Amino acid sequence: MSRDQKFFDMYSLVIGVLAAIALGIFVLVMKVSDLTQGVYTRDTHEYQAAVAERIRPVGRVYLPGEEHEAEAPVVAAAEEPEPVAAAMSGPQVYNSACLACHGAGIGGAPILGDAGQWAPRIEQGIDVLTQHAIQGYTGSVGYMPPKGGRMDLSDDEIAGAVDYMVAESQ
Ligand code: HEC
Known part of the structure; x- marks a missing residue:
């Protein structure tokens, strides 16, 4: 219980x-x-x-x-606003379109910052260099494709990149 x-x-x-x-x-x-x-x-x-x-x-x-x-x-x-692609600065263009070859000297490309390689080229004058960069150029060491193969870039952008490369390589 x-x-x-x-x-x-x-x-x-x-x-x-x-x-x-x-x-x-x-x-x-x-x-x-x-x-x-x-x-x-x-x-x-x-x-x-x-x-x-x-x-x-x-x-x-x-x-x-x-x-x-x-x-x-x-x-x-x-x-929709027209997409206005802001022009890239010289260093930006260089980094995105030129560095691949000019950074390490691929195919004989004159290396950025190598004053010895650039001196004879700079002697031609900035206009010639810019023209070669825009239109393409086959020199003694290799082939520089027009605009580095980036046809979407404007002539001014390429000119900016050339200015930058020259300034960095003197
Ligand atoms: C596919 C590789 C490649 C790319 C990408 C490239 N270059 Fe070049 N570039 C070369 C080569 C190789 C030469 C050397 C040609 C020679 O003198 O035989 C050269 C040469 C040059 C020269 C010197 C031309 C001269 O008259 O001596 C300039 C300036 C130049 N490049 C600018 C540029 C710029 C600016 C870009 C980017 C928009 C670029 N390159 C991208 C391969 C390249």
């Missing part, structure tokens, strides 16, 4: 604790929903109107005689 009593006491205790926890969770949930309702309420007029506007079909079917209801589809005039 006393064992039954003990079991019963224990059982009541456990049930009591579980009930208390459940109540605690319930209260917590109520509190949380109280605090967040305002933020996430999706049935307000404004919200519904915004959704309706967003999912509005682009076109509608009209039968003859219903034209008066037709409204021109709203097509936002795309005003």
Whole structure:
């Protein structure tokens, strides 16, 4: 009998604790929903109107005689600014288009900073060097492709790169 009593006491205790926890969770949930309702309420007029506007079909079917209801589809005039590629500076052009050969002397290319290699070339004058860089040039040691193979670069950008290479190699 006393064992039954003990079991019963224990059982009541456990049930009591579980009930208390459940109540605690319930209260917590109520509190949380109280605090967040305002933020996430999706049935307000404004919200519904915004959704309706967003999912509005682009076109509608009209039968003859219903034209008066037709409204021109709203097509936002795309005003994309013309991409104006900013001209690259001399060092930028050098790094992206010339360094591959002129950095290490690939194919006999005069190495940037090597005054000995550049001196006889600089003697020709900057105009000749620029012209050779733009139009391509086959000299005694190898082939310099027009614009280093980067035909997307402007003549001015190439000239800037030549100026930079010459300035760095004196
Ligand atoms: C594919 C390799 C290569 C690339 C890329 C390259 N060059 Fe050259 N360049 C050469 C070679 C090789 C020579 C030497 C040609 C010779 O004198 O025989 C040379 C020579 C030159 C000369 C000297 C021309 C002369 O009259 O002596 C200039 C200036 C020059 N390059 C500028 C440039 C510029 C500016 C770029 C980048 C836009 C560039 N190069 C990219 C290979 C290259």
